[in-house]
Amino acid sequence: MRFERRAHPSRALTILAPICAILLALLLAGGLIAIAGANPLKAYRLILTGAFGSRLGLSETLTRTTPLILTGLAAAVAFRARLWNIGAEGQFYLGALAVPAFCMLPLVSSLPGPILIPLCLMAGAVAGMVLLLLPLGLRLKFGVDEVVTTLLLNFVAVLFVSLMIEGPMKDPMAFGWPQSVPVPDAAILPKLMDRARLHAGLPLALAVAVAVWWVQARSVFGMRSRAVGLNPRAAAFAGVPLGRTLVAVACLSGGLAGLAGAVEVMGVKAYVTTDLSPNYGYSGIVIAMLANLNPLAVIAAALFSAVMFVGADSMSRALSIPSYIADVTVALSLLTMLVAIFLAQYRIRR
Amino acid sequence: AQSPVKVAGIHASPVENAWNSVLHAALLGAHEEGVIDYTFSEGVSGTDYPRAMREYAEAGNVLIVGESYAVEREARTVASDYPDTAFLMGSSGEAAGDNFGVFGTWNWEAAYLAGMLAGEMTETGTVGSVGAIPIPEVNMLINGFADGVKAVNPDATHLVSFIGTFFDPPKAREAGLAQIDSGADILFGERIGTADAAQERGIKAIGSLINYTPRYPDTVFANAMWYFRPLLDTALTDAVGGNPVGKTYTPLSLMEDGGNDIVFVEGVAPPEAVTRMEEVRAAIKAGEFEVPRNFDEPA
Amino acid sequence: MSVLFDILASVGMWEAVLRIATPLILGTLGVLLCERVGVLNLGIEGIMTFGAMIGWLTVYGGGDLWTGLLVAAAAGAMFGLLHALLTVPLGLSQHVTGLGITLFAASFSYYVFRLAVPTASSPPTIEPFRPLAVPFLSDLPFLGPVLFTQTAPTYLALVLVAAIAWGLYRTPLGLAVRMAGENPHALDAQGVDPILLRIGAIMAGSALMGMAGAFLTTAAFNSFFPTMVQGRGWICVALVVFASWRPERALLGALLFAFFDAFQLRLQTVVDGVPYQLFLMLPYLLSILALVLMARRARVPQALMQPYRRGER
Amino acid sequence: MTRVLELEGITKRFGAVTANDDVSLHLERGEIVALLGENGAGKTTLMSILFGHYTADSGTVRVDGQELPPGRSRAAIQAGVGMVHQHFALAPNLTVLDNVLTGTEPLWKPRSDRAGGREKLVGLARRFGLKVDPDARVSDLSVGECQRVEILKALYNDARILILDEPTAVLTAQEAEGLFATLRQMTQRGLSLIFISHKLGEVMAAADRVVVLRHGRVVAERRKVHTSKEELAELMVGRAVKRPTRPPATPGELLLEGVDLHLAGKGGASLKGASFHLRAGETLGIIGVSGNGQTTLAGLVSGLYPPDVGKLLIEGHRPPRHDVPHAIAAGIGRIPEDRNAEGAIGDMTTWENVVLERIWSPDYSTRGLVRRDAARATTEAILRDYDVRGARVDGRIRLLSGGNMQKLILGRVLSADPRIVVAAQPSRGLDEGAIAGVHERLLEARSRGAGVLLISEDLEEVMALSDRIMAIVGGRLSPAIPAERATQQLLGLMMAGDWSTLDDIAAEGVHAV
Numbered sequence A: 001m002r003f004e005r006r007a008h009p010s011r012a013l014t015i016l017a018p019i020c021a022i023l024l025a026l027l028l029a030g031g032l033i034a035i036a037g038a039n040p041l042k043a044y045r046l047i048l049t050g051a052f053g054s055r056l057g058l059s060e061t062l063t064r065t066t067p068l069i070l071t072g073l074a075a076a077v078a079f080r081a082r083l084w085n086i087g088a089e090g091q092f093y094l095g096a097l098a099v100p101a102f103c104m105l106p107l108v109s110s111l112p113g114p115i116l117i118p119l120c121l122m123a124g125a126v127a128g129m130v131l132l133l134l135p136l137g138l139r140l141k142f143g144v145d146e147v148v149t150t151l152l153l154n155f156v157a158v159l160f161v162s163l164m165i166e167g168p169m170k171d172p173m174a175f176g177w178p179q180s181v182p183v184p185d186a187a188i189l190p191k192l193m194d195r196a197r198l199h200a201g202l203p204l205a206l207a208v209a210v211a212v213w214w215v216q217a218r219s220v221f222g223m224r225s226r227a228v229g230l231n232p233r234a235a236a237f238a239g240v241p242l243g244r245t246l247v248a249v250a251c252l253s254g255g256l257a258g259l260a261g262a263v264e265v266m267g268v269k270a271y272v273t274t275d276l277s278p279n280y281g282y283s284g285i286v287i288a289m290l291a292n293l294n295p296l297a298v299i300a301a302a303l304f305s306a307v308m309f310v311g312a313d314s315m316s317r318a319l320s321i322p323s324y325i326a327d328v329t330v331a332l333s334l335l336t337m338l339v340a341i342f343l344a345q346y347r348i349r350r
Numbered sequence B: 001a002q003s004p005v006k007v008a009g010i011h012a013s014p015v016e017n018a019w020n021s022v023l024h025a026a027l028l029g030a031h032e033e034g035v036i037d038y039t040f041s042e043g044v045s046g047t048d049y050p051r052a053m054r055e056y057a058e059a060g061n062v063l064i065v066g067e068s069y070a071v072e073r074e075a076r077t078v079a080s081d082y083p084d085t086a087f088l089m090g091s092s093g094e095a096a097g098d099n100f101g102v103f104g105t106w107n108w109e110a111a112y113l114a115g116m117l118a119g120e121m122t123e124t125g126t127v128g129s130v131g132a133i134p135i136p137e138v139n140m141l142i143n144g145f146a147d148g149v150k151a152v153n154p155d156a157t158h159l160v161s162f163i164g165t166f167f168d169p170p171k172a173r174e175a176g177l178a179q180i181d182s183g184a185d186i187l188f189g190e191r192i193g194t195a196d197a198a199q200e201r202g203i204k205a206i207g208s209l210i211n212y213t214p215r216y217p218d219t220v221f222a223n224a225m226w227y228f229r230p231l232l233d234t235a236l237t238d239a240v241g242g243n244p245v246g247k248t249y250t251p252l253s254l255m256e257d258g259g260n261d262i263v264f265v266e267g268v269a270p271p272e273a274v275t276r277m278e279e280v281r282a283a284i285k286a287g288e289f290e291v292p293r294n295f296d297e298p299a
Numbered sequence C: 001m002s003v004l005f006d007i008l009a010s011v012g013m014w015e016a017v018l019r020i021a022t023p024l025i026l027g028t029l030g031v032l033l034c035e036r037v038g039v040l041n042l043g044i045e046g047i048m049t050f051g052a053m054i055g056w057l058t059v060y061g062g063g064d065l066w067t068g069l070l071v072a073a074a075a076g077a078m079f080g081l082l083h084a085l086l087t088v089p090l091g092l093s094q095h096v097t098g099l100g101i102t103l104f105a106a107s108f109s110y111y112v113f114r115l116a117v118p119t120a121s122s123p124p125t126i127e128p129f130r131p132l133a134v135p136f137l138s139d140l141p142f143l144g145p146v147l148f149t150q151t152a153p154t155y156l157a158l159v160l161v162a163a164i165a166w167g168l169y170r171t172p173l174g175l176a177v178r179m180a181g182e183n184p185h186a187l188d189a190q191g192v193d194p195i196l197l198r199i200g201a202i203m204a205g206s207a208l209m210g211m212a213g214a215f216l217t218t219a220a221f222n223s224f225f226p227t228m229v230q231g232r233g234w235i236c237v238a239l240v241v242f243a244s245w246r247p248e249r250a251l252l253g254a255l256l257f258a259f260f261d262a263f264q265l266r267l268q269t270v271v272d273g274v275p276y277q278l279f280l281m282l283p284y285l286l287s288i289l290a291l292v293l294m295a296r297r298a299r300v301p302q303a304l305m306q307p308y309r310r311g312e313r
Numbered sequence D: 001m002t003r004v005l006e007l008e009g010i011t012k013r014f015g016a017v018t019a020n021d022d023v024s025l026h027l028e029r030g031e032i033v034a035l036l037g038e039n040g041a042g043k044t045t046l047m048s049i050l051f052g053h054y055t056a057d058s059g060t061v062r063v064d065g066q067e068l069p070p071g072r073s074r075a076a077i078q079a080g081v082g083m084v085h086q087h088f089a090l091a092p093n094l095t096v097l098d099n100v101l102t103g104t105e106p107l108w109k110p111r112s113d114r115a116g117g118r119e120k121l122v123g124l125a126r127r128f129g130l131k132v133d134p135d136a137r138v139s140d141l142s143v144g145e146c147q148r149v150e151i152l153k154a155l156y157n158d159a160r161i162l163i164l165d166e167p168t169a170v171l172t173a174q175e176a177e178g179l180f181a182t183l184r185q186m187t188q189r190g191l192s193l194i195f196i197s198h199k200l201g202e203v204m205a206a207a208d209r210v211v212v213l214r215h216g217r218v219v220a221e222r223r224k225v226h227t228s229k230e231e232l233a234e235l236m237v238g239r240a241v242k243r244p245t246r247p248p249a250t251p252g253e254l255l256l257e258g259v260d261l262h263l264a265g266k267g268g269a270s271l272k273g274a275s276f277h278l279r280a281g282e283t284l285g286i287i288g289v290s291g292n293g294q295t296t297l298a299g300l301v302s303g304l305y306p307p308d309v310g311k312l313l314i315e316g317h318r319p320p321r322h323d324v325p326h327a328i329a330a331g332i333g334r335i336p337e338d339r340n341a342e343g344a345i346g347d348m349t350t351w352e353n354v355v356l357e358r359i360w361s362p363d364y365s366t367r368g369l370v371r372r373d374a375a376r377a378t379t380e381a382i383l384r385d386y387d388v389r390g391a392r393v394d395g396r397i398r399l400l401s402g403g404n405m406q407k408l409i410l411g412r413v414l415s416a417d418p419r420i421v422v423a424a425q426p427s428r429g430l431d432e433g434a435i436a437g438v439h440e441r442l443l444e445a446r447s448r449g450a451g452v453l454l455i456s457e458d459l460e461e462v463m464a465l466s467d468r469i470m471a472i473v474g475g476r477l478s479p480a481i482p483a484e485r486a487t488q489q490l491l492g493l494m495m496a497g498d499w500s501t502l503d504d505i506a507a508e509g510v511h512a513v
C-alpha cells in the first residue's frame, strides 16, 4: 500500500474529510464518556450547547479563540519559513509580562487609553520577538537546532515570569500571592459584552490574521520567507538574504506570540501569573498545522479548537465526569483532523 | 428531611493535593450525609476558573466552594455578576459584596505545636521545612513551625526549601533528601513528598493539613491538621438561611474553634516534650496563648 | 566554598544524581532511537505521563512492580505505534503529531486515572521499588552507596545504555537503524524496508519513554498525580542533541543534567538571598549552553524529520 | 549465450502518465546493454521495476528463468540483481564499510561480522580495480569515489546483473573512461550489465547492444556494430537532432575580469589565486576535474560570496556590494550547476520561480509588495518563447522534467538580456535534444554580444561552445588556449595540471587576434 499525492484534491473531499474527522473524534470521545457511565448522545448535545448554546458559552468560546488565533499565526508564519518555533508558549508569557512591566515605567500609566493600549500591545510583541531572536541567533551563529532551544526557553521564560512576579513586579496588593502588578485600567481592552469576558482582542486578532495573510500572500517578504522555508539553497542562489529573512520571520512570529500574551493579559486577566496560558503556545502549533499554515484558515482552526474545549469542558461539569475529557476531546479531534487533511490530499494505492 | 443543597467545588489543583483534599473530603462527607449535592471540577487552570464559576452559578448551585488565590479580581467580578449564588473561596483577600466569602488556611498553631515536639527531638540540632511557594499562608505555617522549634530549642538550625510549585511530590522528596544531607533529622512537610524522603532515610517527619501517619506509619509522628467542615457548615447555614456570605470565615480555622489541631503518635516524642506541648495546646485553646503570626518569607 | 565541597562530597547528592537521572536516561534513549531512524518524537512528554499512570495503576490494581513497568512499556509502544503510523507511512508533520500525542496522552492519562481512582483524597500509594544493594559492590566506600544501592530499574537503565550502544554499533539491525535515519532510500535499495524499521524503532523508543514515566511512579515515588512529568520529556529531547545521538553520551548528558538538578536543590538549602527560580532555570540554561558548545560537533541524522515515501519525488 | 534476464510486457502508469508501455527487454550473460531515451522516456522507471523498487501494473521479470516477485528489492538482490541509482543512495555520515554492509546480514544477528565484511570489500575492490578506503566517511569522498562505492555495494551482494542509471552523468571524461574499463572487465568475469546514458559517445564505445525507449515504449533495438551516433540520436528524439555549430567570434570590450581570486571553499574546493577575463561576444570555457574549485568559482561570479582576496571587476568596476542582487543588476545572468537544488523551488509557482531573483527590482515589486501581474506576464512570455512544456504560470514546478526546468531557467536568465552569462554545467543530465536546445540559446546570447563564462566538465561541450578554454586545477586557472588548438590530449594535460606548453600557445593566440 502506498500513498500518492492527488494532483487536484477534490473540493468535496476537502470539505467532507474534516467533517468525518470531527465525527470520528466525537465517536471516540463518546466511547470514553460511556466508560465513565454517562450517555454519549447527551454529552454531544451538551458539548454543542456548552460552546454555543448560551450567551455565556458563546462568549467563552470566542474569548478562548482569541489567543489561539494569534499563537496559531505565530506558528504558521514561522513554519512557513521552516523556522521551527516551538517556543510560542514562552513568548506568550514574556509578551504578557511586558505589559505590566511597561506600565510600571514612570509616566506611562498616566497615558490615556487610546495611546497606552497600542503601546502596551507593542511592548508585548517586542518581548516575544526578543525571546525568539535569541534561539534564532544561536541557530545562525552556532547552528544550534531551534526546536530544542525554543522548547527549553519555554521553561526559562515561565521561571523568569515567576521570578519577576515574586520579585520586582510582585503586586504588593495581592496578599503575597505571586502575581504581577495589575495592568492599569486605561490599558484594559474594552469588553464586547457585559457580564462576560469577551473583549476587543477578538476583532484585533481577526484583523491581524487578515493582515498576516495579506503580507504572506502579497509582499516580497512573504515570498522570500516561503522560499527560505521551501529550499534555502535555491533561495540563497536567488539572492534572498537568509539571515535577514529569518530574523524578520522571527520578529513576526515571536511578535505574534508575544502579542497573544499581551492581548490575553489586557483583555482577560489584568495581571500575570504562571498559569496564564493553558498551553496556548503549544496549541498554536497544532492549530497552524490544521490550518495548513494558511493565516485565514488559522481563524477557523482556532475557533474549532476553542469550541471543542469549551463545549467538552462544560459538558464534563454537566455530566459530572472527569473534566479532563475536554482536553482528550480536543486532542483527539486534532489528531483525526490531521489524518483527514492528509487523506484529502493523497490517494491510497496498492 | 430537606432535599440536599446543590454545592459545587472548583479545584485549581487535582483533588489529591492536600489542601484541596481537605475541602474535597469535607464536601464528599456532607454529600454522603445527604446534606449537600456535590459536583466538582479539578485541575482547573486560572484561565478556565472564572468560566467554571459562571457555569456552576448558571447551573443553579447555591454555594460554590473553591480557591480564588490566582484569580482574585476575576472571581469577585463573577460573584458580582451572580448575586444569587454564594461563593466560599480560599483567598488571601477580603470578602466582597453579600455573596463572596473568604477563608484562610491557618493551621500555623498546630505547626507551632509540632515544632515544639521536633525541637526537643532533634539530635543533630537541625530541622528542615519543605514548602511550595513563599506565599503568606505557607510562610506563616513554616514560621509557626520554626517558632515552635525555637521555643524549646533556641540553638536549633532550621532549613527551608521551596520547590516552586504547589504539587510536585518527587521534587519535594528530592528537596527533603537534600535537607537530610545537610543534617536535618526531622522534616516538616508543608508539601506532600517530603515524608517520603524521611521514610527513605529512616528519620521522622511532620505532616501538614491532613493526617499523613497512616500513609507513613513509622515516619510521620505528628500532623498539623486543618479542618474544613466547620467552615463549610457555617457558610452553608448562612447561604441557605439567606444570611450574607460575604464575610471572612477564617476564624473558624483557629484552634480555638476546632479549625486546626495537632494529631500525633503517642510514644514517639519524649513524654516531657509532649507534656510541655500539651500545656501550650491547652493555652491556645483557652485563648491564653497566641502563636505569633508571621507572614514574611522565612529566611 | 567548603559548603560547596560538602555538597559535592556527600553520598546522598551523588545517589540522588543517579536516581534523578534514571527517567532521563530511559527517556533520552527512547528519543534517541526514534531520531536515529529519522523521526522526532515530541510525544514523549505525554507518553511518559501515560507510562507513569498505567505503570502505577497496574501495581495499584494488584500487579507486581515489574508487570507495571512492562505494561507501561507496552502502552508506550502503542502510542509509539500511533505516532509512527501518522509520521512514517502518512508522513505527517512530526512536530505537530508529536505535540498532538502529548496533548492526547497526557489528558487521556488523567482521565483514565480519575475513572480508575475516583475518590482519592490523599494520593493512594503503592509499595515502590526499594533500593537493591548489589552484594559486595555496595560495600565499597562512596561508590558502593552511590552506584550499587539503587533501585532495580536504575540498573536496568544503565544496562540498556550499554545494550543500545552495542546494538547500534555492533549489530546489523543497528546499522540498518542508523541508515534509516541517514538515508532511507539507501536502506530500501539494500532490500530493507525503511518504513517497517522506522515503525519498529519508534515503538521501541516509545516503550522506553513509557518506562521512564513508570519509573517516576514506581521507583522515584509511590503515587501518580497529574502533571507529574513536569517537562522531563522535553529535557530528554534536548539531551539527545546534546548527546550527538549517541547512547553513551546520552548517559553522560542525563547524569550532567541530574547533577545540576540535585546540586541546585542542595545549594538552595545553603545559599541565601538568591531567588529559587534562578536555581531552577540553571539546568535549562546550562542545557542550552551545552547545545551551543556541542552544536558544531553534533552529527544530525541526515534524514531527521524527512518523511520517506517510496516512489515519491 | 544464456539469457540471464528477461523483462516481459512491463507496463507502469503514474496517474495519467504511462511511464512504461508494454516494454520487453532481455540481457545475455556477459553482455552490456545500453538503455537510451529522452528525459522522461521511462528508463529509470523500468529499471526500478526490475529492481523491485516499483511494482509494475502488468508484466513479469525473470532472472535465470525464475520469475521475481513484484515489488521486493530483497528478492531482486538475492537473485543477483544490483542497481546503482541515478541519485546516489549513500549515507554521507557513515563510512564506506557501513554503507556497503547495510542490509547484507540477517537483521537479528547479535553481532555483525565487520572484519569479514571488510575483507570481502577490500578483496572485491582489488579484484575490480575500484580503489576506496573502507573507513572513509562518504561525505569526504568525491563523486567518482561515491560511484565506486555504489558499484561495490552491488558487487558485495554478489550481483551478477548490474544496472547503472546514468553512471557517468556526474563523472569527468577520465573517470567515465576508467569506469567503462572496469565494467568491461566485469563482463569478462561473467557479469551482465545494463546502463543508462544520454552520452552517445560512451554508448557507442561501451555497449554491445542498444535499446531505445521513447514515451515509455521500446522503439528500437540495435547491435552496436549496426548503428551510429546519428541514428541513435534520431531514434531517441524521433527526429534528426544536430547540435548547433559555433560561428566565429567577434570579441568586444572587456566585460568581466577576475584578478587573483582567493576564496576558502564553501562546501567545495577553495580558490587559490584564479585570474581570468571575459570579453563581449565570446565564450570562455573552463574545464576541470570536479573538486578543483569550479563550484566555488561559479558561486563567486554568481554573487553568492565575495572573494577573500582579489577582486572581481564588472566592466572595469567593482559593484558596490558583492551579492546576488548587485551581480544581477550589473548584468550577470546565472545558470546554476544544480537546477533542482539551486535553480528552482519545486513547491513555488512558476512565476514565483521566475521573478524571485529579481524581486527587488521595481519591475516586480513596489513598496515591498509583489507586482504579480507583471511577474505573470514575464513568465508567460518565457514559457512561450523558450518552449517550456508542462508548466503553468500558476502551477508548481515540482513536476517539471529536467529539460524543461533548464529551459525555464535559461528563459529566466536570458530574457533579461544579461551582458554576462555564467553557465555552470548547463547540460548535465539532459538528453540529446535538450542539450542541442541549450547550446543554441547560449550561442544566441553570445552572438547578441554577451560574454559567456561556461564552466563544464563535459569536454565535448566546452570544445563545441568555447572560443577560449582554461583549465581549473587546485583552485588556479591555467592560461587560456584558443579553441582551435584544443585537442582531447591537450585538454587532458591541462586538467592534469601540466601547463608547460600553454604559454606558447597562449602567446600565439595573442598574435592571432
Ligand SMILES: Nc1ncnc2c1ncn2[C@@H]1O[C@H](COP(=O)(O)OP(=O)(O)OP(=O)(O)O)[C@@H](O)[C@H]1O
Pocket: C311, C312, C313, D014, D015, D017, D018, D019, D037, D038, D039, D040, D041, D042, D043, D044, D045, D046, D086, D402
Ligand atoms: N514516482 C513517480 N511518480 C509519478 N510519475 C513518475 C514517477 N516516476 C516517474 N514518473 C513518470 O514516469 C515517466 C518516466 O520517468 P523516468 O524517471 O523513468 O524517466 P527516465 O527515462 O529515467 O528519464 P531521465 O533520462 O531523465 O532519467 C516520467 O514521465 C514521469 O512522469
Ligand SMILES: Nc1ncnc2c1ncn2[C@@H]1O[C@H](COP(=O)(O)OP(=O)(O)OP(=O)(O)O)[C@@H](O)[C@H]1O
Pocket: C312, C313, D014, D015, D017, D039, D040, D041, D340, D390, D399, D400, D401, D402, D403, D429, D430
Ligand atoms: N511525481 C510525478 N508525478 C507526475 N509526473 C511527474 C512526476 N515526476 C516527474 N513527472 C513528469 O515526468 C517527466 C520527466 O520527469 P523526470 O524527472 O524523469 O525528468 P528528468 O529529465 O529525468 O529530470 P532529471 O534531469 O532531474 O533527471 C516530466 O514530464 C514531469 O512532469
Ligand SMILES: [Mg+2]
Pocket: D043, D044, D045, D086, D165
Ligand atoms: Mg532516469
Ligand SMILES: [Mg+2]
Pocket: D039, D040, D402, D429
Ligand atoms: Mg534524468
